[in-house]
Amino acid sequence: MAGNDTSFDVHTADSDDLEFWRSRKLRFRVLILGRANAGKTTILERIAGASIGEAEVWRYGKRRRGQIVKGQRDRGLHNVKDEIRFPSRPGFVFHDSRGFEAGSSEELDRARRFVEDSSAATSLGDQLHAIWMCLPLDEARELFDTEKEVFSWARGRIPLLVIFTKRDGAVNKVTSQIISTASESASGRAFRRKARINAEITVTTHIKEREKELRQLGQVHSAIAFLTTSDMTELTDASESASANLIKATEEGLAGPKLKIVLSLVWGRNVLNNGFWCFFW
Template sequence: MNSDAETPSENDLSFWNIRHLQFRVLILGRANAGKTTILERLTGATMDEAEVRRDGKILPGQTVKGQIDRGLHNIDDEIRFRSRPGFVFHDSRGVEAGSATELSAVQRFVDERSTAVKNLRNQLHAIWMCLPLDDCRELFESERDIFRLLKGTAPLVVIFTKHDGAVSKETSQILNNFPENTRNRSVRKEARRKAELEVNSRVKELEGELRGLGPADNATAFLTTSGIIMTIVVDSHELTFFRDGNAYG
């Protein structure tokens, strides 16, 4: 972080552009896992502003918005944003299908961009695996397969998404146990408190289940309530991304 008391600004990313750094990320998750929201908050841009490149060429008329969460991208396509020129994203098809073909495509992509690749700009630097909390209480078997496949291949960040939505849904379920004319402010407040505890407990259970699949020291779970999306360390320089899309180094 900055040593002075000044408010951090986008200029803190100047080192990134000057050194032409390129941080390559594979983002995974079932349909509607919140991948679009994460990218828009991190980049401070909308998916309509994204460019998709294939073999170094920009695909004309490519519309990304609404597609990334439906898994319609070729995993080799590069998703880029002018607001974050140092970042390159790759999207896999929704993992809920869990087909052998899709698992093979992910494994092939990861293998081809492993640390053995001499050109650092072409390496895969991180994998973000998105698991929505408001959709399902259990992991899909395909998500377990993906986790087993990817652990140890690159820094793997498991992101529990849609925390607020899960809390709201759980709160509604709790309130359904009370007659509507008794749902005063204190009852609603207590219901939300219990809902937050329930959702946070679910996060710990899911994380425990993933860790139980084998060594997972390189996987870290993040909640969405802190306002921080994630922290990335590159060449000993730490960047922390916030919900507003700003990055402070």
């Protein structure tokens, strides 16, 4: 990982001095976790506003030319220390890790050591600032033990945001199940509409139960937040709103104004003054 010296005192310059902040070349570093097809690629694409094919892979401060980040079916980069960067959002640095399918304890252990080392880093540029963990709702599988282990990693030092992805897919699946198991006399638009409403209730209840379960796994002082996303595969008003909510939830989990400033700058929003900047790097 690049060892940029981005330590600074938030009081050394006016928060509206854009040249000061621009000169810092700040980075906000996120580890995104999840099993295959959990929606990680889609999340990255919506945050970056670009295709995953446009992402660059960096290692130790140098771009690895010719290496690309594969799509949703890929199980992640082999080296969790590799950085995923998008020219469209140059302030964000993402790390991906496989290891959440059964039998991937070695990869998971590498990710855990990466979190520990990043937590101990003294330079702001080398620190890991947030963990995004994607859990798909359209799959009936229970949580892997490897997924449950993540909740012991942060220990209050790094905010952990659990993103329940593919809510729309889960509602569609439950709706189809309700319709397929109904009696032959149950049909028509009104029945399908009621089935959809019942499916929404079922999925919402499942999310609340899963949140309760996951909160019990976390440490007492861990900063754990939850977010649910739907319809993220395309760039729409809804997906843009979901992306903004993801950044807001991450921001709320950060400790102190320094990291909030970093996130606001790489995202383009001035948290301190509750305003907006047209910010170009």
